[in-house]
Amino acid sequence: MSFRRRGSSGSTIWKRRRSYQLRVSKRRLPKWLSEHLRRRKNRDAVRKRDGDNCWSCGYPMRFGGPPFNTRRSATIEHVLAQANGGTDDLDNLRLCHKGCNRHLGTNPPEQKERMRPRRV
Structure with a gap:
């Protein structure tokens, strides 16, 4: 602990100042951010594997761009x-529209497979 002199015009005020020892460690991402990045990586890998169409209905997906919260926006479906x-x-x-999901x-x-519409 050390003391520091503060004041002006001849007045003296002593204020106690504490020094803290910072622990140096590996910097880790916050949990919410690492989870977000993991989900994005999964979505990109599934998109690369399956293409840009919905697994359920077969119609094209909407990636990025507003509005994000529509029935046609892309989500991940767990079979x-x-x-x-x-x-x-x-x-x-699988990639699915939000509404299809x-x-x-x-x-x-098995029931999800039967619920998929048959497109010719």
């Missing part, structure tokens, strides 16, 4: 839902 024990492995992920819900994979 085996996380609520049913599904994982974030790439073989369990809501429609498929947490149904089992």
Whole structure:
């Protein structure tokens, strides 16, 4: 601990100043940011694998650009839902419209396959 002199025009005020020892460690990203980057990486990998069409309806997706919160914006569909024990492995992920993803819900994979419309 050290003391520092403050004041002007001849007056003297002593203020206690503490020095803190900073711990130097590896800098880590905040949890929310690392989660966001992981999801973006998954989405880009699935997009590269499956293309730009929805897995459920087959129509083109809307990537980026406003408005983000539309039924046609891209989301990740878990074929085996996380609520049913599904994982974030790439073989369990598909690109889906937001509306299609809501429609498929947490149904089992066999039922999701039957819910997909047959496009000719």
